[in-house]
Amino acid sequence: MASLTETFIEDGFADLGVLMPEEACRELMQAVRASRNFGPDIFLDQATFEANPQYRGTNPMPGRNLFEALSPKSDFILAEPRLKSALSELLGADYTVLDQKLVCGVPDRWLPDWLKPRIIGNPVNNLGPYIRPAYRDITYFYGIDFHQDIIDWKSRYSDLITVYVYIHPVTAGDAPLYVLPRSHKLGACMFPHDLTKQSDGRWLYRNGTGGEMPLDERMLVGETGYVACWHACTLHGTMPVSSDAERFSARFLISRGQAAQAGLDAVNASIPYPLSLEDTRRDLGAAGEARIKGNIITGRPVAER
Template identity: 35%
Template sequence: MDHISSFIENGIIEFGPIIDKKKCAELYEDVLKTRDWSENLFRSQEEVEKDPKFDKANPGLGVFNLAEKYDLSFIEDNEIVKDHLERILGLDYEILLKKFICGVPPNWVPKWLMPEATRKVGANMGRWIKPEYRDITYFRGLEYHQDLIDHPGQTGEYVTFYVYLDDVDIGMSALNVVAKSHMYGATMFPHCLENEDKEACTIDYGPDENHMTTLNTKVLPAERGYAFLWSSITLHGTRPQTSDKARISLRYTFKKNDNNKKNELINDLLNSSEGPLTTEEGRDDINLETFEQVKFDKVLR
């Protein structure tokens, strides 16, 4: 199956090693030099208790974003990347966001924090990271989610493009994806998932417990330079890191230009779904005023 057919049918593209490995290694080494990658990244328990706010804890477009300081033309001008983005989003596609993602090893996490970090459904570590290091997004396992969660109330005319900057094994929070999970459109996080079978690589998914379909799952360990792409309504996530070596990767969100009214391939994929194309809130696992967690079910443990 060619890449475009895979995107339309499965909601995912596995490109393979299309990004220059030497340049990935150089970028990876440069990023390693930017800080002390250890428990030193974290705020103290006293600081968190005094100021537990969760807002402004991640890099944004033009906002305290380490990825924007580097020349990433070896990725953005890659002919395979450009060709597929143009075919999916149109000739005038845009970068909505690019940022580094760090999978946090267990030996970095302060002992006082580990129980809460393990319990969290969406284990974004941003609120616990010192402000000066929040130019990267840190996580410790991410439950299956749609990237639409970042843009509630919007139609997902965008895709995520992901590059491994170093070799990634199973223990380094390798990506997990659910093929064809875009079939139900936009659904609320935490999503309705049951009966994960790790041996058969399947899981039951649906908009609710009365409308479930068994879908195939896949784990994506790979060498540096491997790239992946998925739709805004494709379920994906990672299990918590078990390796003591952090995973540092690069994540892009590319979007269809707002002025482009043509029916592009991204619209074909969205319109093939059986459900809504957006949700007003995106998630109901936390109280959005206090950021306290109110739902605790997890698949990717």
Template identity: 50%
Template sequence: MALALADRPTADEAGMIDDFTVHGRHILPDPVSADAAHDLLTQIRRTRQFDHSLFLSEAAFDADPQYTGVNPRPGRNLLDRLQARLGFVEDAPQIVSALSALLGPDYEILNRKIVCGVPASAVPTWLKARIEGAPVNNLGAFVHPDYRDITYFYGIDFHQDLIDYKDRDADFVTLYVYLHEVTVHDAPLFLLEGSHRLGATVFPHDLKRDEQGDWTYADGRGDRIKVQQRVLTGETGFAAIWHACTLHGTQPDAADHERISLRYLFTKRAGTTVGIDRVNASMPKPIRIASTRIDLDADGAAKITQNTINQARD
């Protein structure tokens, strides 16, 4: 069926969809405003010290371990309190245009939050010993409840953002924005380009790195592909968008200062057929699974101590 003239994608939109179809990501050619990013970062830093004081004592944690419900949520999300300062991202023409191409003009925010890569120097010794080698070091369980309005990572193994959405289609995308310059020393995102092509797969993922530095990725259903790693270093305001099935992760932050970023999930309006549907149609693979991860026990604590991304080099 021919598309009506108004529905036809522009050249830019078509390029963006091609980029997503092949690589499962789009790196925004222009950063968002560095000045506005810096101002937002200043406001975030005013709310707490990003050091040992974030964390519960070992005794306090052991008295009542809580592994779930420790991320930002409605009513406890620092980004919502800073809403008036988010126009430089949410209204930036290059972001609106990329998201509209993928999700249609009436796309919606599914989730938004601040993510902090916690530096090694801030993690208490007792905690380091407990989390050594674990694949998902989301430290929310160990920080004071008042500070759970931000997500804290000390590295997270290669994963799909679909991991948090069992039984949901990969009809959403992630937007990640750096609020300061991120070098290889600041826990940059590692992204496996083209990995979305195997569709939805279960965490932890079957990945092996060869001598050349390429990864072989198997889907557990009999298919395997070679994918290349891209390390997302970037300047203040750097922004990238990726598919919900694109594998990505971070190593623990070896720097002596925190890495602070914005992480958004955007989704298409229900019932619409848009760019992301064309991307998904190009990969004849499941884009939804009933069980997305097998690394946690019934309380939500890690039961696997194996990690792939920590072996990756730049």
């Protein structure tokens, strides 16, 4: 059986299965739902948004992070022994948690009528700019095109991985993650990515510097407590929620520590392309607003606005 490091070398992704206890996930979900009335009321009205549009600084941050505020109910995830062992293998025993937060996939019925024309078909629909400030302690999204998590770490070497946890069952209609295993092999690439759906259902991926490869798509559905992790250069995304219910998950970005050896070193040594970027994306304007329309994962071609 392949080690986790060997799996990451080959796929840049690992399905860890159901690791988290169902009862602890259920209690966490109860606490999340008790924090506010989830629905249309979390959004700003059009006049308030347009009076002072803020496209940056609307994600959870220290002091405004529901996952951290719910400690100790939320502590069980990073304390799970099998997850800790996996992280120690890949990142060294002194790994560092860079970011931890709750993520909410928003169903269509929540969206205000004024907002829909602005966001339908955008490559990245992080809804933070349109959420009332009191509720920006969670990341809310409505579909995100295939991307790498190095997108948020300009000029940083890919010394981190993502851990994603479903804290309730996620089916095909609940905006599950879609991952393209092996895509990390082409290194760090600017967003949006050059992906073309082929007649056999696979994606042809080109990195812009001569590398290209066909990739299979994997949809991550799972029961309560399901965990997956992937490399900072692994492509992944989500469709918008197609059911009537929101989808909640916990997401972590965790970096290599100072240990002398870590499995991620071997993973990165196997990649013959750059693992950092000076510029990570071309889809945003000067204020952080979307300037590109289109979404590859949903079949809409990407074009400049």
